[in-house]
Amino acid sequence: MVFLVRCTHVVAGILHLRTPSLIISAMCIEMKSRVVRLPGVSSRNGLAVENRHNTGEWREIVSSAVTVLKQGGVIAVPTDTIYGIAGLAQNSEAIERIYELKGRNGNKPLAICVGSIKQIYRFCKVTVPDHLLQDLLPGPVTLVFERLEALNKNLNPFTHLVGVRIPDHAFMQELARACEEPLALTSANISSQISTLKTEEFQDLWSRLGLVIDGGPIGDVMSPVCRLGSTVVNLSTPGKYNIIRQGCALSHTEEVLQKYGLRSES
Numbered sequence: 001m002v003f004l005v006r007c008t009h010v011v012a013g014i015l016h017l018r019t020p021s022l023i024i025s026a027m028c029i030e031m032k033s034r035v036v037r038l039p040g041v042s043s044r045n046g047l048a049v050e051n052r053h054n055t056g057e058w059r060e061i062v063s064s065a066v067t068v069l070k071q072g073g074v075i076a077v078p079t080d081t082i083y084g085i086a087g088l089a090q091n092s093e094a095i096e097r098i099y100e101l102k103g104r105n106g107n108k109p110l111a112i113c114v115g116s117i118k119q120i121y122r123f124c125k126v127t128v129p130d131h132l133l134q135d136l137l138p139g140p141v142t143l144v145f146e147r148l149e150a151l152n153k154n155l156n157p158f159t160h161l162v163g164v165r166i167p168d169h170a171f172m173q174e175l176a177r178a179c180e181e182p183l184a185l186t187s188a189n190i191s192s193q194i195s196t197l198k199t200e201e202f203q204d205l206w207s208r209l210g211l212v213i214d215g216g217p218i219g220d221v222m223s224p225v226c227r228l229g230s231t232v233v234n235l236s237t238p239g240k241y242n243i244i245r246q247g248c249a250l251s252h253t254e255e256v257l258q259k260y261g262l263r264s265e266s
Contacts, residue, residue: 035199035212036061038171061213066178068210074098076188078215080168081140081230081248082195083188083202086113090181092154098184101208104191109156111142111163113183115176120164123151123182127238128260135256138168140249144234155184161236171215187229195227240265
């Protein structure tokens with residue numbers, strides 16, 4: 001797969017777009033860099049500024065990311081917690097690429113990322129009120145439910161459960177909606193290594209990715225708390241919850257769950 005960007009200049013390995021033309025093509029000349037800086041990003045927290053994220057340049061980047069994903073590629077993306085690696089969850093070859101790229105144990109599951117709460121019901125057996133989902137999502141939490149048959153059987157075939165995310169990040173939500181199918185999502189690092197908050201921190205993986213979306217630093221890169229990733233909670237048992245990973249939003253997550261009468265299994 002070849003990644004092409006028509007741009008005016010390349011600085012420090014980062015492609016700075018100056019025209020609305022962003023093209024993926026195997027017939028054109030290959031660029032050395034696969035990194036595209038996302039426009040309209042706040043340097044304060046790494047999240048997209050809402051009044052700028054719908055620009056033509058932004059839409060071109062989303063479109064190009066979708067093209068790479070639809071061709072079975074794997075890309076790096078910013079989220080609301082840490083940088084992630086994503087591929088189409090319904091594409092078995094993309095799933096295999098993610099595991100190979102990370103050197104990840106095949107018995108460790110991948111979460112899925114969707115663009116709206118409505119999509120969760122298509123792939124998961126939801127056991128909690130819709131208002132609970134709305135209180136937690138979008139946000140830095142992974143909710144684990146029983147999977148439905150609509151989800152690719154080759155995604156986490158060793159378990160009947162699946163974790164689902166809707167990151168509180170405008171680009172990720174728009175990308176997931178544009179794909180019209182779930183993304184398989186995991187952290188952008190070699191398995192067991194530290195989570196990453198800047199694209200430079202996983203630069204050794206760039207050459208193996210179809211595209212790297214640089215959304216700027218995510219949170220305080222000097223704070224260990226910012227590298228904890230999402231809080232992961234099992235909601236597959238009606239009326240109960242089990243914290244699988246404390247993550248960065250444990251207190252708020254438990255507060256919401258208990259507000260709706262759920263009891264901890266631990």
